Amino acid sequence: MGLSGIEIYKLLPQTNCGDCGVPTCLAFAMKLAAGQTELAKCPQVSEESKQKLDIASAPPILPVTVGKFKTGGETVLFRHEKSFVNPTGIAVLVTDKMSDAEADKRITNFRELRYERVGLVLKADLIAVKSESGDAGAFEKLVGKAKDAAGGDGGLILMADTAELLAAGLKAAADQKPLLYAATKSNAEAVAALAKENKCPVAVKGENLDEVIELTQKLTGMGLKEIVIDSGSRKLRKVFEDQVILRRAAIKKAFRPLGFPTITFPCEMSNDLMEETLIASTLIAKYGGIVVLSDLEGHSLFPLVVQRMNIFTDPQRPMATEQGIYPINNPDDNSPVLITTNFSLTYFIVSGEIEGSRIPTWLLVLDTEGLSVLTAWAAGKFAADAIGPFVKKSDIVGKIKHRSLIIPGYAASISGELEEELPDWKITIGPREAAHIPAFLKQYKAS
Amino acid sequence: MAFEAPKIDYTGKIKEITLGTGNKAVKVGGSTSYPFYLFEGQMPNPPRIAMEVFDFAPDDWAEAAVEPFKDVIGDPVAWAKKNIQEYGAEMIALQLRSIDPNGLNRSANEAAATAKRVIDAVDVPVILWGVANHEKDTEVLRLIAESCEGKNLALGPVEEEDYKQIGASAIAYKHTVIASSPIDINLAKQLNILLDNLGVPGNKIIVDPTTGALGYGLEYTYSVMERDRMAALTQEDEKLQYPLICNVGYEVWKTKEAKMKTGDDIKFGDSKKRGIIMECVTAMSLLLAGADILIMRHPESIKLIRKMITDLAS
Ligand code: SF4
Numbered sequence: 233m234g235l236s237g238i239e240i241y242k243l244l245p246q247t248n249c250g251d252c253g254v255p256t257c258l259a260f261a262m263k264l265a266a267g268q269t270e271l272a273k274c275p276q277v278s279e280e281s282k283q284k285l286d287i288a289s290a291p292p293i294l295p296v297t298v299g300k301f302k303t304g305g306e307t308v309l310f311r312h313e314k315s316f317v318n319p320t321g322i323a324v325l326v327t328d329k330m331s332d333a334e335a336d337k338r339i340t341n342f343r344e345l346r347y348e349r350v351g352l353v354l355k356a357d358l359i360a361v362k363s364e365s366g367d368a369g370a371f372e373k374l375v376g377k378a379k380d381a382a383g384g385d386g387g388l389i390l391m392a393d394t395a396e397l398l399a400a401g402l403k404a405a406a407d408q409k410p411l412l413y414a415a416t417k418s419n420a421e422a423v424a425a426l427a428k429e430n431k432c433p434v435a436v437k438g439e440n441l442d443e444v445i446e447l448t449q450k451l452t453g454m455g456l457k458e459i460v461i462d463s464g465s466r467k468l469r470k471v472f473e474d475q476v477i478l479r480r481a482a483i484k485k486a487f488r489p490l491g492f493p494t495i496t497f498p499c500e501m502s503n504d505l506m507e508e509t510l511i512a513s514t515l516i517a518k519y520g521g522i523v524v525l526s527d528l529e530g531h532s533l534f535p536l537v538v539q540r541m542n543i544f545t546d547p548q549r550p551m552a553t554e555q556g557i558y559p560i561n562n563p564d565d566n567s568p569v570l571i572t573t574n575f576s577l578t579y580f581i582v583s584g585e586i587e588g589s590r591i592p593t594w595l596l597v598l599d600t601e602g603l604s605v606l607t608a609w610a611a612g613k614f615a616a617d618a619i620g621p622f623v624k625k626s627d628i629v630g631k632i633k634h635r636s637l638i639i640p641g642y643a644a645s646i647s648g649e650l651e652e653e654l655p656d657w658k659i660t661i662g663p664r665e666a667a668h669i670p671a672f673l674k675q676y677k678a679s
Numbered sequence: 680m681a682f683e684a685p686k687i688d689y690t691g692k693i694k695e696i697t698l699g700t701g702n703k704a705v706k707v708g709g710s711t712s713y714p715f716y717l718f719e720g721q722m723p724n725p726p727r728i729a730m731e732v733f734d735f736a737p738d739d740w741a742e743a744a745v746e747p748f749k750d751v752i753g754d755p756v757a758w759a760k761k762n763i764q765e766y767g768a769e770m771i772a773l774q775l776r777s778i779d780p781n782g783l784n785r786s787a788n789e790a791a792a793t794a795k796r797v798i799d800a801v802d803v804p805v806i807l808w809g810v811a812n813h814e815k816d817t818e819v820l821r822l823i824a825e826s827c828e829g830k831n832l833a834l835g836p837v838e839e840e841d842y843k844q845i846g847a848s849a850i851a852y853k854h855t856v857i858a859s860s861p862i863d864i865n866l867a868k869q870l871n872i873l874l875d876n877l878g879v880p881g882n883k884i885i886v887d888p889t890t891g892a893l894g895y896g897l898e899y900t901y902s903v904m905e906r907d908r909m910a911a912l913t914q915e916d917e918k919l920q921y922p923l924i925c926n927v928g929y930e931v932w933k934t935k936e937a938k939m940k941t942g943d944d945i946k947f948g949d950s951k952k953r954g955i956i957m958e959c960v961t962a963m964s965l966l967l968a969g970a971d972i973l974i975m976r977h978p979e980s981i982k983l984i985r986k987m988i989t990d991l992a993s
Contacts, residue, residue, distance in 0.1 A: 310902075310905050310906075310909070311898070311901075311902055311905075312902040312905060312906055344946070346946075347946065349894070441682050441684070442681055442682050445682050467990075468987075468990040468991055469715075469717070469990060469991055469992070469993065472715060472991060473716075473717075473718050476716060476718075477684040477685070480684075480685050481684065481685055484685055485685050489682075490682075506955065506956060506959070506983060507983060507986065507987075509956055509959075509960070510956075510959050510960065510963050510983060510984075513959075513960045513963045513964065514963055514967060514987070514991070517901075517963070517964055517967045529948045529949070529952075530945065530946045530947045530948030530949075530953070531947065531948030531949045531950075531952040531953035531956060532948070532952070532956055533948075534936070534946070534947055534948070534953065535893055535953065535956045535960040536960065538893055538894040538936075538960075539893055539897070539960050539961075539964060541894075542893065542897045542898040542901070542964075543898060543901070543964070545898055547898070547902055577891075577895060577896050580894065580895060581895060584934065584935035587935060588739075588935060588938065663781075665781070667781075668781050671781070
């Protein structure tokens with residue numbers, strides 16, 4: 233990343249042959265530096281230069297794929313600079329010392345705890361299967377059990393102390409390219425060889441960052457690229473510090489030996505699931521690639537996946553809900569009809585208040601390009617000439633007997649024009665704040 | 680060769696602000712690095728938590744949030760005392776929700792009298808939080824400021840539309856203001872400048888970036904706070920070097936998901952734990968973005984967050 237045009241030029245043949253479609257090598261180098269072309273367009277470049285340029289143009293934190301799960305690839309330190317790339321992976325731990333019931337419960341929860349929000353499915357991503365007993369057969373069996381649940385749209389992590397045990401686990405799931413955890417000072421060669429042979433990503437675990445650097449250098453020297461880092465500590469302050477330093481060294485200093493995603497273990501940092509969840513939330517905000525939890529419960533996973541969605545959304549683009557008719561609390565043909573904009577936050581708050589009121593209601597959501605009521609109204613996107621056609625074209629008239637429409641208080645000034653657009657309708661001005669919707673609905677009668 | 684961690688050269692520092700008076704006064708701010716980046720800076724005053732009290736008996740709270748207070752709800756004085764004695768509150772945040780014109784609409788006089796009774800009954804710092812109705816807030820906060828002169832209360836939210844009135848009361852009766860702006864760094868800065876021009880001393884301002892709860896705009900608050908700290912600490916933007924306060928409990932516990940009962944949807948698990956974790960995850964995120972004061976509701980949430988602050992700082 234970040235080679236200048238001149239630096240790239242030095243690696244090109246400098247013959248100005250023009251095969252790339254650009255008259256000179258320098259012009260080509262400039263385009264390449266600006267990201268406007270790709271190296272493959274120059275047929276003349278030497279293999280050696282190509283390799284150098286490939287390495288230099290890889291993202292500062294290399295992407296790693298574990299089954300269907302992706303991590304790494306990050307390019308910034310703060311989400312307001314540019315959106316983060318791959319959301320922190322949430323993993324649940326199962327071990328061969330757990331009872332069948334305990335392991336089964338975790339696997340079932342992994343599969344079933346899924347939440348839909350703004351068109352996204354929020355869920356855990358990985359099952360970490362750990363050999364605690366050291367029994368190869370038991371490990372293989374447990375991996376086999378976790379495999380189907382993790383395989384669909386997630387991934388597996390195999391955790392064991394030796395390459396032999398990891399190989400036993402791999403027998404059950406090599407096709408899923410699980411993450412092998414972990415190559416340490418004592419077993420790095422064997423574990424790395426196993427990862428290479430099976431084309432699996434591999435985690436390194438060092439006692440500290442110096443040891444991590446030694447290990448990643450050793451592994452990259454053996455030709456491995458898909459590496460994940462465990463910096464060793466299980467104390468929150470230290471783990472947090474390591475995450476920040478790793479990310480900063482990779483992004484600000486292009487320091488390759490630390491340019492990999494991380495794996496962290498809240499499950500080994502507390503015995504209380506609530507506390508573990510808060511440790512995980514810290515590491516979701518600050519640079520954890522994967523967080524491994526001891527258990528998944530609806531009340532702990534839901535807040536975590538929502539936080540992760542919040543942190544990893546594109547900071548530039550307002551999130552939008554789909555335009556359409558939303559029935560809330562089982563409305564019928566007498567129920568009131570409200571309209572609002574499709575800014576997700578607006579939709580959530582308005583629909584939440586209506587739901588809380590327990591009053592059956594139809595909510596119309598107009599596409600305002602993700603703007604809130606006030607901004608959309610100011611920008612002319614929540615206007616009579618947009619609402620009128622939308623209401624007419626939507627099939628809301630087929631669902632209700634009355635013709636009454638409630639508009640947000642902030643858009644009160646459009647009511648006159650809207651009456652012209654929708655001559656058969658009665659337009660009522662609703663409250664400005666969503667919090668006042670329940671009180672409003674309680675005394676409202678559609679006519 | 681040992682690896683040398685790349686460090687940031689911070690050029691700015693967050694101002695230290697004291698709330699309250701006497702030996703229970705609370706000092707916040709003073710940081711010289713990003714939140715909890717203690718390997719390259721100091722956080723002389725770790726973030727503090729103010730415990731919420733409502734000035735009337737709320738009727739729409741989740742059961743889990745009512746439960747710890749059920750013997751004191753409706754009696755703000757007893758409620759505040761319980762928070763201090765039983766739950767170790769270091770500060771009280773009195774939410775003046777009773778004055779909401781769309782709700783109970785209590786008169787300014789009545790609400791101010793209740794607030795004074797609470798303030799007189801406790802020795803910890805008190806934060807007064809209005810309803811963002813400028814007329815009502817101005818009236819109530821002026822009465823409280825006057826009747827509690829010199830207590831160094833924190834008065835908020837102070838917005839562009841009412842900063843002159845509330846700011847003047849704060850100056851006259853020696854209180855601190857909570858400068859509140861709608862999730863926008865430029866507006867935050869502008870309001871701080873206006874307060875400065877009005878004559879509010881630099882050590883009497885706390886900034887409220889406007890809090891979005893988990894799933895309800897948390898990311899906007901998070902990023903505006905990160906940008907705020909970046910400007911304050913690395914770009915020497917003096918007008919942003921104030922401690923940040925987040926009204927967490929109120930925003931989280933009013934969401935649909937915090938109010939859902941156990942069994943409404945089995946995938947959402949236990950209602951009480953969910954509410955507590957939602958409050959805590961919001962608090963945690965905002966601590967990492969730079970919050971110096973969190974206003975929180977559930978005693979168990981507060982306990983957990985205190986533990987996390989300790990673990991991150993030691
Ligand atoms: S094809 Fe390659 S060698 Fe030829 S001009 Fe383009 S960059 Fe230069």
